Amino acid sequence: xxxxxxxxxxxxGHMTKAKREMQDKxxxxxxxxxxxxxxIPNASKNPMIEELIQQxxxxxxxxxxxxxxxxxxxxxIQTLSNASTMVLALDIITENITPKIVKAVQTxxxxxxxxxxxxxxxxxxxxxxVVGVPNVGKSTFxxxxxxxxxxxxxDRPGVTxxxxxxxxxxxxxxxxxxxxxxxxFEDERVGILLAITGAIRDEILPLxxxxxxxxxxxxxxxxxxxxxxxxxxxxxxxxxxxxxxAQKRGYMRNHEIDEKRTIETFLRELRDDKLGPxxxxxxxxx
Ligand SMILES: Nc1nc2c(ncn2[C@@H]2O[C@H](COP(=O)(O)OP(=O)(O)OP(=O)(O)O)[C@@H](O)[C@H]2O)c(=O)[nH]1
Ligand SMILES: [Mg+2]
Numbered sequence: 565x566x567x568x569x570x571x572x573x574x575x576x577g578h579m580t581k582a583k584r585e586m587q588d589k590x591x592x593x594x595x596x597x598x599x600x601x602x603x604i605p606n607a608s609k610n611p612m613i614e615e616l617i618q619q620x621x622x623x624x625x626x627x628x629x630x631x632x633x634x635x636x637x638x639x640x641i642q643t644l645s646n647a648s649t650m651v652l653a654l655d656i657i658t659e660n661i662t663p664k665i666v667k668a669v670q671t672x673x674x675x676x677x678x679x680x681x682x683x684x685x686x687x688x689x690x691x692x693x694v695v696g697v698p699n700v701g702k703s704t705f706x707x708x709x710x711x712x713x714x715x716x717x718x719d720r721p722g723v724t725x726x727x728x729x730x731x732x733x734x735x736x737x738x739x740x741x742x743x744x745x746x747x748x749f750e751d752e753r754v755g756i757l758l759a760i761t762g763a764i765r766d767e768i769l770p771l772x773x774x775x776x777x778x779x780x781x782x783x784x785x786x787x788x789x790x791x792x793x794x795x796x797x798x799x800x801x802x803x804x805x806x807x808x809x810a811q812k813r814g815y816m817r818n819h820e821i822d823e824k825r826t827i828e829t830f831l832r833e834l835r836d837d838k839l840g841p842x843x844x845x846x847x848x849x850x
Contacts, residue, residue, distance in 0.1 A: 579742070579744045579745060579746075582727075582741065582742045582744050583612060583616075583744060585726075585727055585741075586616060586693065586695065586727070586741055586744075587616060589693060589727060589739060590616055590617065590618075590620075590693065592691060593620065593691045593692060593693040593739065594620070594621075594673060594676060594690045594691050594692065595620055595621045595622065595623065595669065595672055595673060595690065595691075595692050595693075596613070596616075596617045596620050596621075596622045596623070596692065596693050596695060597622075597623045597625060597665075597692045597693070597694045597695070597705075597738070598610075598613055598617075598622055598623070598624050598625070598695050598696055599624075599625045599627050599694065599695070599696030599700045599701055599702055599705060600624060600625070600626055600627070600696060600697075600700065601626070601627060601628055601697070601700050601761050601763070602626035602627060602628050602629040602631065602632035602637050602640070602653055602843070603628065603631055603632045603761055603842065603843050603844050603845070604757045604758070604761055604843075604844050604845050605626055605640045605644065605845060605847075606845050606847075607753070607754045607757040607758055607844075607845060608696070608697045608700060608757075608758065608761070608763065610695070610696070610697060610744060610745070610746060611746055611750075612744065612746050613695055616695075619648075621648050621649075621672040621673065622648060622649045622650075622672075623649075623650050623651075623652070623665075623668050623669065623672060623692075624644055624649060624650070624651045624652070625651075625652055625653075625654055625656075625705065626640060626641070626651065626652070626653040626654070627654060627656055627696075627700055627701040627705070628655070628656075628700075628701060629653040629654055629655050630655040630657075630658070630837075630841065631837050631841055631842070632653075632841055632842070632843045633841055633842065633843040634841070636843040636846055636847075637653045637843065638653075639846070639847050640653075640847050641653060642847075643847040643848075650668050650671065650672055652664060652665075652668060656701050656704050656705050656708055657704065657708075661705070661708055661709065662708070662709050662711075665709055665736075666733075666735070666736065669690055669692065669735075669736060670735075673690050676690075677690075687735075689731070689732075689733075689734060689735055689736055689737045690735060690736055690737070691737045691739065692736065692737070692738050692739065693738075693739045693741060694706060694738055694739060694740055694741060695741050695744070696743060697721075697743050697744070697745060697758060697763045698721030698722050698723075698742075698743025698744075698745065698763045698764070699719070699720060699721040699722075699723075699743060699761075699762050699763050700743065700763065702715075702724065702740055702741065702743065703715035703716060703717040703723065703724050703740055704717045706730050706738050706740050709732055709738065710730045710731075710732050710738070712730075714728070714730045714740075715728065715730070715740045719762070720762070720765070721743055721762065721763050721764060721765055722742070722743065722765065723743075724740055724741065724742045724743065725742055726742065727739055727740065727741050727742075728740045743763070745758070745763070745764070756774060756777050757844050757845065759774045760774060760777075760778050760831070760834065760835075760844065761835065761844070762835050766831075771827050771828070771831065772823065772827055774831065775802075775806060775827045775830050775831055776802040776803055776806070777802075778830075778831070778834060779802035779805050779806060779830070780802045781844065782839070782842075783798065783800065783802065783805070785842075786839065786840070786842060789839040789840050789842070790805070790839070792839075793833070793838060793839050794808070794809050794812060794813075795812065796808040796809060796812050806823075806826050806827065806830065807821055807826075809826055809829075809830060810822065810823070810825075810826040813826075813829070815829070
């Protein structure tokens with residue numbers, strides 16, 4: 565079973581609609597604020613976005629930086645930055661993010677604003693579309709900047725259903741969008757990493773395989789975190805590791821290991837950072 569292909573499938577019906585609406589609105593936005601999960605900056609990049617945003621300036625926010633390894637995040641910032649793309653890593657919940665965003669938007673849009681002034685136009689608010697995979701923090705980001713609870717948020721994918729503008733101040737307007745995934749993952753690893761970090765609904769996931777994949781990665785890269793959290797002897801078989809957690813915690817039913825409970829607990833603790841900050845992807849350059 566270990567080496568079977570892990571298949572993650574879904575029907576992106578409402579996402580097709582969201583993509584169409586975003587395409588439509590793209591014409592009237594000045595820049596794109598793309599949120600990616602700091603733990604998986606590559607896997608959480610939506611390939612559709614590249615085609616959608618064309619030449620617009622882009623601000624990439626690596627969200628949930630509190631859940632990622634700080635040194636690896638720093639390397640990602642360097643890798644992803646270029647002439648038309650600024651990159652900021654943020655803990656959206658605890659940081660005072662507004663001044664950073666306002667400044668970043670000003671820097672990115674300076675040339676356009678100056679052009680408008682030169683042509684005698686009154687500078688208007690810059691319009692930014694906020695995009696990103698489900699559950700990455702788009703609505704939390706907008707609420708934080710607007711200091712209002714305009715957008716509904718929740719720790720599960722698929723909370724935002726439609727596009728919604730928020731006026732932040734005279735200089736900035738933000739468009740919240742539903743999290744979108746793409747019809748097909750080019751690489752099964754991408755689907756697994758999105759699953760581990762909570763961008764895909766658990767109901768449609770092969771959770772046992774996802775947990776085993778995560779366990780294998782942790783054994784390779786964070787073995788100490790496993791011993792510290794679960795106080796169990798390490799072995800190279802991820803399924804046996806899950807059994808050991810179950811035995812240690814007493815997750816039994818009718819004298820047998822309660823696999824469902826073990827897997828769900830393990831994944832929840834992983835997502836809640838109980839094993840410490842973990843980056844699941846490292847840029848090539850590192
Ligand atoms: N630890 C941490 N949690 C965050 C951060 N940003 C957002 N969250 C949490 O992530 C979860 C998802 O946030 P939302 O703002 O609803 O995400 P979304 O991108 O709007 O999701 P959809 O509308 O489903 O696409 C919430 O539980 C937030 O509290 C962050 O920087 N750090
Ligand atoms: Mg949302």
